[in-house]
Amino acid sequence: MSAGFLPYGRQSIDEDDIAAVAAVLRGDWLTQGPAVEAFENALAARTGAAHAVACANGTAALHLACLALGLGPGNAVVVPSITFLATANAARYVGAEVAFADVDPDTGLMRPEDAAAAVARAQAAGWCVRALAPVHFAGQTADMAGLADVAASRGLALIEDACHAVGTQTQGADGTWAEVGACRHGGLAAFSFHPVKTIAAGEGGAVTTDDPALAERLRRFRNHGMVREPDRFTDQDLGFEPDGTARPWVYEMPEPGFNYRLTDIHSALALSQLGKLDRFAARRSRLMDLYAHRLDPLAPLVRPLARVAGCRPAWHLCVALVDFVAAGRSRGAVMAALRARGIGTQVHYVPVHRQPYYRDRYGALDLPGVEAYYARALTLPLFPAMADGDVGRVVDALAETLGIA
Numbered sequence: 001m002s003a004g005f006l007p008y009g010r011q012s013i014d015e016d017d018i019a020a021v022a023a024v025l026r027g028d029w030l031t032q033g034p035a036v037e038a039f040e041n042a043l044a045a046r047t048g049a050a051h052a053v054a055c056a057n058g059t060a061a062l063h064l065a066c067l068a069l070g071l072g073p074g075n076a077v078v079v080p081s082i083t084f085l086a087t088a089n090a091a092r093y094v095g096a097e098v099a100f101a102d103v104d105p106d107t108g109l110m111r112p113e114d115a116a117a118a119v120a121r122a123q124a125a126g127w128c129v130r131a132l133a134p135v136h137f138a139g140q141t142a143d144m145a146g147l148a149d150v151a152a153s154r155g156l157a158l159i160e161d162a163c164h165a166v167g168t169q170t171q172g173a174d175g176t177w178a179e180v181g182a183c184r185h186g187g188l189a190a191f192s193f194h195p196v197k198t199i200a201a202g203e204g205g206a207v208t209t210d211d212p213a214l215a216e217r218l219r220r221f222r223n224h225g226m227v228r229e230p231d232r233f234t235d236q237d238l239g240f241e242p243d244g245t246a247r248p249w250v251y252e253m254p255e256p257g258f259n260y261r262l263t264d265i266h267s268a269l270a271l272s273q274l275g276k277l278d279r280f281a282a283r284r285s286r287l288m289d290l291y292a293h294r295l296d297p298l299a300p301l302v303r304p305l306a307r308v309a310g311c312r313p314a315w316h317l318c319v320a321l322v323d324f325v326a327a328g329r330s331r332g333a334v335m336a337a338l339r340a341r342g343i344g345t346q347v348h349y350v351p352v353h354r355q356p357y358y359r360d361r362y363g364a365l366d367l368p369g370v371e372a373y374y375a376r377a378l379t380l381p382l383f384p385a386m387a388d389g390d391v392g393r394v395v396d397a398l399a400e401t402l403g404i405a
């Protein structure tokens with residue numbers, strides 16, 4: 001058991017991760033070099049997607065997904081309100097509106113009926129809904145088959161926010177298992193490799209897809225919108241000598257993009273960490289089983305998130321659902337008391353529709369599942385270097401703080 005402070009999440013970096021980064025620093029390419037492609041190839045192989053496009057962070061990944069789909073003003077994207085700001089903001093970056101959806105109060109996940117209701121509300125507001133952006137919250141997957149049905153019947157694209165769920169597997173209707181990011185219902189999946197996530201790149205992200213046209217657009221928008229292949233040039237005078245020879249220095253920009261590139265330094269770390277994903281996921285799973293066991297006697301005041309059927313999660317977060325009202329304790333007081341005992345906690349998330357920017361833009365929304373989830377959410381420490389005994393330390397301190405010890 002660790003005697004020191006337990007943050008709610010942290011990276012696990014070994015000497016071989018450090019060596020992988022040092023090798024890049026000693027080499028020729030700090031960015032736009034071979035480590036980026038090596039990481040992309042490994043992520044594509046791991047997820048089973050045809051294409052993986054690495055980028056600067058998970059927010060950039062979501063923005064690139066919106067750009068690749070050609071979303072813009074007048075369009076809307078359905079986003080669950082229990083997520084990080086970035087899922088919604090990515091839609092706003094391209095000028096699209098955000099149709100906030102409710103979630104299951106016991107998992108924090110957007111259900112197909114929540115998505116369908118949000119689509120109906122958005123259409124009533126006169127928006128042209130173009131995409132659903134389910135979030136695989138805490139590492140469990142949204143019901144992608146059900147959401148794909150909602151999307152297909154309305155002609156919508158799918159942007160999976162998989163920032164919490166690298167390494168999670170889901171079971172299809174045919175009984176086979178697939179990795180998150182395989183995009184077996186089409187569309188794109190966005191990942192983050194921020195240090196609190198399951199694998200760390202420092203800052204880092206990626207988008208996976210099976211669609212070659214989307215992959216081409218992702219790569220283009222990641223690098224300023226530049227096209228370097230002469231066979232795709234549209235301006236003869238700009239791109240070619242009078243004899244028809246392509247000018248080797250010329251690039252064309254059909255639409256402006258961004259500098260969302262991932263460096264070789266970050267890619268080397270991400271690749272090294274990807275090799276440990278199974279070990280990290282197994283350790284997180286073991287800690288979550290211990291949490292479930294230790295939290296069981298605290299029910300009904302404290303419960304873990306409900307487990308999703310047909311999902312083998314690579315857990316990112318350990319969210320406990322605490323009935324603070326019944327316990328007669330405020331969440332702030334509980335968090336402060338745990339901090340005083342060396343235990344860091346967080347709340348994932350403040351509902352995004354209640355952020356002043358979105359509240360001013362869309363007014364108050366009635367999302368009862370979101371409110372019921374948010375009232376109880378408390379994220380407890382979860383990271384691979386935690387000792388088994390740390391789980392008992394956290395749960396005992398929580399029980400004591402809630403006055404149920």
Ligand SMILES: Cc1ncc(COP(=O)(O)O)c(C=O)c1O
Pocket residue numbers: 057058059060083084086087135161163164191192193194204205
């Ligand atoms: C659900 C979700 N989406 C998107 C992001 C954005 O990822 P990043 O911090 O890498 O930009 C995060 C990370 O905090 C996240 O948790």
